[in-house]
Amino acid sequence: MTKIPQDLRYTDEHEYVKESGDAGVVQVGITDFAQGELGDVVFVELPKVGATYQRMDVFGTIEAVKAVSELFCPLSGEIVEVNERLDQEPALVNSDPYGDGWMIKLRVSDGAELAQLLDADAYEQRVG
Numbered sequence: 743m744t745k746i747p748q749d750l751r752y753t754d755e756h757e758y759v760k761e762s763g764d765a766g767v768v769q770v771g772i773t774d775f776a777q778g779e780l781g782d783v784v785f786v787e788l789p790k791v792g793a794t795y796q797r798m799d800v801f802g803t804i805e806a807v808k809a810v811s812e813l814f815c816p817l818s819g820e821i822v823e824v825n826e827r828l829d830q831e832p833a834l835v836n837s838d839p840y841g842d843g844w845m846i847k848l849r850v851s852d853g854a855e856l857a858q859l860l861d862a863d864a865y866e867q868r869v870g
Contacts, residue, residue, distance in 0.1 A: 745774040746866050747840055751859035754868060755798075755814045758840065759859060762847055767822055771844040772804065772813070772835060775869045780806035783835040786828040788845055794820045797855050801846065804835065813845065817855045823847035 746752075751759040756776035760769040777783065785805040795801050795815040802813040825844050827834060834843040850856075860868065 744778065744869060745840070746862050746869075748862045750840070751816075751856060751861065752865035752868075753798075753814060753816045753859060756869075757814055757816045759816050759856070760840065760844070764847075766853070767847050767849050768817065769844045770816060770846045770848055771839055773865070773869075774839050776811075777836050777839050777843070780804065780809060780811065782807045783832045786832050786835065786845065788824045788828065789821050791821050791824060794818075794851075795848075797852075797858075815848070816859060817848060817850050818852050819848040819850045821846050822849045 752773060756773045757770055758773050762769045783804060783806050787803045789801050795818065797815065797818045799815045800812045801815045804811050804813055824846050827842065837843065
């Protein structure tokens with residue numbers, strides 16, 4: 743059974759957005775559903791701190807044994823932190839996608855974009 747935490751927001755491309763505790767900054771990663779579809783993650787390419795993206799720009803790639811997928815920025819903003827643990831431990835994306843397997847922290851430039859993301863119920867319907 744796929745875990746879909748109620749307190750997160752989601753994209754159609756299977757990224758999640760989680761409040762970070764720092765005003766205006768969110769944590770971004772891929773969902774439990776996405777990591778399950780990918781299989782064993784072997785490499786994650788993430789951007790540099792300071793890079794800026796518009797909503798739905800590609801910010802990196804994730805490589806699994808059977809596929810390489812693009813990662814889409816769910817909101818416009820600036821990268822303020824990347825999860826450097828994923829360089830050595832990419833499998834954290836599989837074992838703990840909503841915790842230690844997070845990918846980036848983003849300082850959101852347009853908070854109104856949050857309303858365009860899916861809530862947990864809508865995402866659950868999306869993934870069936």
